[in-house]
Amino acid sequence: MAARRLGIEPHPTIAMNNLITLLPNSRPSVPDNPAIPFVEGDGVGPEVTAAMRAVTDKAVQTAYSGRRRIEWKEVLAGGKAFERTGEWLPEETTEAFRTHLVGIKGPLMTPVGGGIRSLNVALRQGLDLYVCQRPVRWFKGVVSPVKRPQDVDIIVFRENTEDIYAGIEWEAGTPEATKVLHFLQDEMGVKKVRFPSTSSIGIKPVSREGTERLVRAAARYAVDTGRKRLTLVHKGNIMKFTEGGFKRWGYELLEREFAKEMKDGRLIADDCIADAFLQNALLKPEAYSVVATLNLNGDYISDMLAAQVGGIGISPGGNINYTTGHAIFEATHGTAPDIAGQDKANPCSLILSACMMLEHIGWAEAARSIETAITRCLSQGKATADLARFMPGGTTLTTSDFTAEIISHLN
Ligand code: ATP
Numbered sequence: 549m550a551a552r553r554l555g556i557e558p559h560p561t562i563a564m565n566n567l568i569t570l571l572p573n574s575r576p577s578v579p580d581n582p583a584i585p586f587v588e589g590d591g592v593g594p595e596v597t598a599a600m601r602a603v604t605d606k607a608v609q610t611a612y613s614g615r616r617r618i619e620w621k622e623v624l625a626g627g628k629a630f631e632r633t634g635e636w637l638p639e640e641t642t643e644a645f646r647t648h649l650v651g652i653k654g655p656l657m658t659p660v661g662g663g664i665r666s667l668n669v670a671l672r673q674g675l676d677l678y679v680c681q682r683p684v685r686w687f688k689g690v691v692s693p694v695k696r697p698q699d700v701d702i703i704v705f706r707e708n709t710e711d712i713y714a715g716i717e718w719e720a721g722t723p724e725a726t727k728v729l730h731f732l733q734d735e736m737g738v739k740k741v742r743f744p745s746t747s748s749i750g751i752k753p754v755s756r757e758g759t760e761r762l763v764r765a766a767a768r769y770a771v772d773t774g775r776k777r778l779t780l781v782h783k784g785n786i787m788k789f790t791e792g793g794f795k796r797w798g799y800e801l802l803e804r805e806f807a808k809e810m811k812d813g814r815l816i817a818d819d820c821i822a823d824a825f826l827q828n829a830l831l832k833p834e835a836y837s838v839v840a841t842l843n844l845n846g847d848y849i850s851d852m853l854a855a856q857v858g859g860i861g862i863s864p865g866g867n868i869n870y871t872t873g874h875a876i877f878e879a880t881h882g883t884a885p886d887i888a889g890q891d892k893a894n895p896c897s898l899i900l901s902a903c904m905m906l907e908h909i910g911w912a913e914a915a916r917s918i919e920t921a922i923t924r925c926l927s928q929g930k931a932t933a934d935l936a937r938f939m940p941g942g943t944t945l946t947t948s949d950f951t952a953e954i955i956s957h958l959n
Contacts, residue, residue, distance in 0.1 A: 566619055568649045568909065570873035576649060578909045580612075583619045585644040589654020590627040591883025592893035597654045599895035599951040603918055604902045606955050611914040621648070625667055626656035637667050642674045645876055652877045652905055654898060655884070665715065668878070672708055675874045677867035678758065679765050680706040682850040682880070683904065684857060689926035691938040692858035700833040700857050703775070705766035706846025708867060710758045711790075713843040717750035725749050754790040754842065756797045763798040764805065765870045766840035767817070771809050778802075780819040781841040781849065794842055795819050822849075829853060854880075861934050864900035866908065875908055877901040891946040894932040896922060899954070921957035925950065 566583045568576050588597045601620060608616050623641040630636050636659040645651045656667040671677070682704040686697035694700075718725035728749050732738040741747055763780065770778045780799070784792030802810065802817050809815040820828065822845045828835060829852070841849060854863040861881050868875040879898040887893055899918060906915040925931065929942040932950050936942035945953060 567647065568873075570649065574870060574873065576873055576909050578911075580616045581619050582650070582909065583621050583648055584905075585621045585623045585641075585648050585651040587623055587625045587641070587651075587653035587656070588628060589879070589883065590657040591655060591885045591888040593626070593654030593656070593879075593883065595889075595891065595893050595947050596879060596895040596898045599947055600652070600898040600902050602951055603895075603899050603921075603954050603958070604906070604914070607914040607918045607921075607958050608906070608911065610958050611911070611917055616911065616914075623651075625653065625671070630659070637670055642671065645671070645675060645874065649873045650875050650877075650905060650909060652898070652902060653879075655879050655882050657883050669715070671876060672867050675867075675869060675876070676709065676872070677869050677874060677876060678707065678709050678761055679866075679868045679870065680704075680708045680846060680850075681866045681868055681904070682706065682846075682854070682863060684850065684853040684859070684863060686857040687859070687862070687923055687926045689923075689929055689931075689939060690858040690862075690935055692856065694830065694856050696833075697857045700829075700853060702829070702833065702836050702853055703769065703838050704846055704850045704853065705762060705769070705838065705840045706850060707758060707762045707841070707843050709843075710753050710755060711843035712750055712752040713847070714751070714753055716753070717748060720746050720748040752787070752790050754793055756793065759794045759797040760801045761871065763801050763840050765868070766838050767802055767806050767809075767815060768870070770838040771806070771814050774814075775837040776814060776816050777835075777837040778815060778817045779825070779836055779839050780817070781822050781825045781839055781845055782819065783822045783845070784819075785821055791842060798840065825849065826852060830856065850880075858935070858938075861894050862896035862900065864897055864904050866901065866904045868908070875905070877905040877908075891948055892933055893947050894934050895947055895951060917958050918954070921954045924957045925953050 566579045566581050568578050568582045571577045588594050608618060623644045624632060625637050625641050629638055658666060685701045686692060718728055725748060729744050767778055770776060780795055782791040782795045784795040806815050810817060854860045863880045865880040866875055866877040878901055881897050884893060903915040903918050929939045930945055930953055931942060932947060933944045936944040
């Protein structure tokens with residue numbers, strides 16, 4: 549009303565759709581009832597998505613006494629999309645994530661045939677979600693293969709758009725691979741391809757810009773959360789221009805944009821060769837807090853760390869573009885077709901991804917209460933079969949009962 553009196557009309561689209569928008573300081577501006585698109589997912593997707601929504605809704609309602617509420621908006625991708633529309637990833641879905649900025653998705657099956665190799669990758673590329681963020685921590689009660697899983701508390705920032713994972717490769721013996729080989733040999737003087745006629749060829753692009761935006765996001769996170777230590781993980785000793793470039797450009801960015809934070813001790817930056825990191829992370833995980841690394845290293849590192857805390861099936865993840873504000877949070881496991889529809893799936897990966905989403909939009913109280921509720925259940929040995937069977941005296945619950953148990957611990 550006050551705005552009207554001043555002659556300022558509210559933005560009609562924003563007012564009607566409850567959109568999350570991006571503020572000039574790159575933080576999301578969130579209404580009390582934001583519309584959030586979700587993809588149910590394939591296989592166990594419907595079960596874990598239902599659990600995630602129930603837990604998230606209750607946590608938000610409790611944390612904010614009913615003042616805040618998520619307006620869930622289903623969008624289609626994967627098998628359900630193909631059945632209904634003939635497309636694996638309809639344009640409206642990408643468009644909905646683009647318009648609403650923040651969304652969440654269950655696991656998706658890999659399309660059979662067609663031009664899309666992976667729906668997850670297609671979504672990440674479509675929205676240029678350049679950070680894959682994977683927090684790894686131990687939950688009391690979860691059986692782990694190491695002696696002190698509680699020492700692992702690491703947030704991995706994995707670059708999501710470049711590296712040998714960019715999808716630029718040609719199969720051995722194809723005219724394309726032969727053409728690239730001829731170019732390398734005839735025009736670039738390359739003599740190091742050991743078996744040229746039977747080699748497939750892949751390309752590893754790593755750019756200064758790609759490195760800078762990833763390292764900037766990780767450094768900002770380390771400062772904002774008070775974690776302080778940021779480690780750049782790379783194989784720059786061998787791949788001098790790509791991974792070595794990542795290290796050099798990373799340090800240069802930090803010296804340029806975070807000099808003050810480094811001087812006053814709010815940011816402590818170092819680097820580590822990837823193979824040494826894998827050893828150290830097992831032997832002295834407490835030495836690491838925020839890790840920034842390239843795409844392939846990040847893939848190995850996040851899963852190894854998750855296994856270390858016994859959490860490979862419950863690890864959450866988020867894909868984020870900190871410049872545009874687009875973010876899609878997701879279950880990190882697959883569709884688990886062997887247990888789909890049996891009320892057995894562990895919903896923790898997607899529920900904890902929802903916690904990341906709540907934190908991302910500034911609803912940290914709701915996120916904390918879910919984490920506390922999950923910790924209580926797991927520390928009492930109450931879990932789905934995948935975890936309970938390894939817990940001494942563990943109680944196996946169905947997905948629905950485990951979800952109800954988490955909800956009963958929300959306060
Ligand atoms: P996809 O082809 O979608 O990757 P997959 O079966 O190859 O499926 P995952 O879905 O990750 O790969 O499953 C690997 C194993 O882990 C399976 O035995 C599956 O039942 C189990 N699993 C995966 N997710 C969960 C979950 N949320 N709860 C319980 N078990 C799970």
